[in-house]
Amino acid sequence: MNVTINVTAADIAAAPPPGQGNAADCPLAQAFRRLFPHLTRPLVFVYHLLPGTAARNIARYDSGDQIEPFSFDMELPDDVAVRMVPAGS
Secondary structure: OEEEEEEOHHHHHHOOOOOOOOHHHOHHHHHHHHHOOOOOOHHHHHHHHOOHHHHHHHHHHHOOOOOOOEEEEEEOOHHHHHHHOOOOO
């Protein structure tokens, strides 16, 4: 399953400052929740699958640097995609 993730300015603005939340609050997690609202911990399934663009931006966010909105495509393996798409979709 190929998905495009768009991390928006709203995702970035809504995220707490680094160190004041957890991974489920970061801008990337918020973008995933828009695509997969039924998941409570979306990044647990996909963090190791992130392409370089996403990983670099999240590392910058985690270190306290400003990040700009960004998008990336990623291929979710079938076993991961099954968990991310609600039954009956």
